[in-house]
Amino acid sequence: MSTSPEHFILFRDLPLMYGRVPKVANSSIKVALCKLLSNRPEEGLRKSADRFWRENTHGETTLVTPEQARDLRRSHFSFSFVRNPFDRLVAAYNNKLIEIQEVPQPMQRMGLFHGMAFEQFIACLGSIEPELMDNHVRPQADLLFCENALVPKFVGRMEHMRSHWRKLRHRMTLEGLPAVGRLPFKNVRRRERSDIHSLFSSTALIDRVLCMYERDFQTFYRDYSVEQLLQGDALPPSRPMQRGRGKARRRHRRQLAATIPA
Numbered sequence: 001m002s003t004s005p006e007h008f009i010l011f012r013d014l015p016l017m018y019g020r021v022p023k024v025a026n027s028s029i030k031v032a033l034c035k036l037l038s039n040r041p042e043e044g045l046r047k048s049a050d051r052f053w054r055e056n057t058h059g060e061t062t063l064v065t066p067e068q069a070r071d072l073r074r075s076h077f078s079f080s081f082v083r084n085p086f087d088r089l090v091a092a093y094n095n096k097l098i099e100i101q102e103v104p105q106p107m108q109r110m111g112l113f114h115g116m117a118f119e120q121f122i123a124c125l126g127s128i129e130p131e132l133m134d135n136h137v138r139p140q141a142d143l144l145f146c147e148n149a150l151v152p153k154f155v156g157r158m159e160h161m162r163s164h165w166r167k168l169r170h171r172m173t174l175e176g177l178p179a180v181g182r183l184p185f186k187n188v189r190r191r192e193r194s195d196i197h198s199l200f201s202s203t204a205l206i207d208r209v210l211c212m213y214e215r216d217f218q219t220f221y222r223d224y225s226v227e228q229l230l231q232g233d234a235l236p237p238s239r240p241m242q243r244g245r246g247k248a249r250r251r252h253r254r255q256l257a258a259t260i261p262a
Contacts, residue, residue: 002106002134006063007143008078008151009053013038013060016177017069019080019144019152020050022136023088023095025161025183029081032180037061070146077175077248079154079168081161082140082220084229085213090196092136093121106134118199126212141215155220155241164240174248176255197230206230 002022009018009030018033020026027048034047039058046052053061069078083091096107103114110133111124125133130142144151154171156164165183172180200206206226210217220241221229228235 002104002136003132004050004063004135005065006050006054007066007135008064008069009033010062010064010069010072010076011036011060012062014177015076015175016172017064017072017076017078017152019066019069019078021080021082021140021143023091024081024083024140024158025185028184031184032182035181036178066144066146066151069151070149073151073153077154077172077177078152079156079171080144080152081156081158081164082144082216083158084221084235085140085216086196086200086209086229087159088140089122089125089137089209090199093118093199094195096136097121104134107136110134119205122205122208126208139213139216141219145215150219150241153243157220157235157238157240159235160237160240163237167240171242171245171248174245174252176252200230 007019007021009020011017014036016036018029020030030048030053034041037057037060039060041047041052041056045056050063054063064072069076072078097103097112097114097116101114103112110128112121116124125137130138135143141150144155154168156168161183169179169181172178200209210226217229223238224235
């Protein structure tokens with residue numbers, strides 16, 4: 001369901017939640033998380049589908065809202081990944097409106113249609129309230145915030161996915177969670193990012209997106225200039241956003257010390 005308000009996958013047997021953001025390696029992350037399931041999933045089920053995580057994990061996972069996820073922050077570690085808003089919009093436009101003939105129903109209800117001009121696409125998004133948007137184009141902050149609080153304790157960036165995924169694996173170790181292994185790259189369609197500059201060809205178009213996705217830019221990409229973001233993947237290295245890392249490290253050290261014979 002592309003308009004579902006349940007943005008977090010909650011594990012039953014692990015103190016773990018994943019804040020899923022469409023068009024941000026969501027399919028790859030879900031496949032990696034399958035390794036944490038105790039029961040082997042049935043063959044043939046698409047593991048990237050939300051329905052799989054709601055109905056087909058033998059009760060080991062469910063989907064919850066940001067409000068429900070916030071209530072579990074003290075007992076659960078939560079993580080997510082975000083993407084340069086310019087790049088994410090271009091990816092959604094190409095994947096959902098250009099590459100496929102049948103536009104998903106939630107996007108059709110927004111007034112989007114196959115082959116529409118990019119300027120029309122942005123104008124249409126600007127005329128719709130965020131809560132009515134398909135999650136592929138909805139502001140990422142809307143998916144990960146509860147009121148004014150960012151829910152995940154770890155937020156990596158897709159532009160630095162390899163290094164941030166390694167840091168996530170280390171953080172999960174500190175949290176006493178099992179390792180998720182390497183990240184498989186699923187549904188990778190756009191390797192060339194020069195189309196960002198060509199599609200965002202006017203200052204008016206850029207300014208409109210900066211306004212529409214202001215909280216995304218301010219929360220997740222405030223250390224980068226607009227010109228840097230329009231280059232796509234070519235962003236200087238940065239650290240993931242983390243909360244509670246020091247506390248997790250101290251707790252991990254105490255646990256290790258407790259295992260050493262006196």
